[in-house]
Amino acid sequence: MFVHVYTGNGKGKTTAALGLALRAIGAGKKVFIGQFVKNMDYSEINSLKLLPNNKIEKYGVSCFIDRNPEKKDYEAAKNGLKRIKEILSTNEYDIVVLDEINIAMYFKLISVEEVLKVLKERNKNIEVILTGRYAPKELIEYADLVSDIKEVKHYYNKGILSRKGIDK
């Protein structure tokens, strides 16, 4: 099965992965979502709880947009990747979403080489979706499908903050 990458600075990367999860669950597939960097609960959690065949885990401590990553952030991401390596070696799930893992690589919480190794050694029956801006070129080369989502216009630029049920 294939490796998808949703990258770029536009809105739609995580939501595209969630939409794929919704579709896959509807087809009876089993979905695992690992969220890197993020530690807060997004609204999708409530919907996913009502659906069968899915599990979400978070591998972030707290947001570091306004600070440098600290030891705890590196550890959380490393443990996350270790967990993903396990998941990808079993046949428990058909689809595995690695949400914002590109950001974890960009901030060097985990290395591109480690992530590629985990992908290459995975059970090849699993479809893997990686999201986040700044996807590294080695990942783009390895992936089977890459969508680059460009921000043409965003209401954030008008000072609109993140809204529950739309952005989070």
Added chain:
Amino acid sequence: MFVHVYTGNGKGKTTAALGLALRAIGAGKKVFIGQFVKNMDYSEINSLKLLPNNKIEKYGVSCFIDRNPEKKDYEAAKNGLKRIKEILSTNEYDIVVLDEINIAMYFKLISVEEVLKVLKERNKNIEVILTGRYAPKELIEYADLVSDIKEVKHYYNKGILSRKGIDK
């Protein structure tokens, strides 16, 4: 509330809208999805049936990728837009997805002016998401958020057909 457009030739437009629907439903919002051009059942239908506060309708007769649009296609799209106009004038839904409506405009099944009129006259408490490649420039100008999804790489190009639970 805002108008989002997901356009471009890359994978992720409809799935981003579905992901937003999943998130919005999780936040207790009510979601309506109108699918233009499409007439087949996608796997997401099964998942959405298990979730509250949503409704899907289809305004397509059959796929016309390999033929010219016929009278029945124009009628289906026109009736769809009429229905959307009604929906957008009430306060029954918080989020209204107009899936592939850009394609309906591109093939001139409905005009850009008619769609913009419906958007402008809508109940402004409703967030509207429009998807499909070839979004017209007048729509991009009017929208608050526009993501252009570029295909960097797609497994279709290797001859892989549409797969259940992933692409449909």
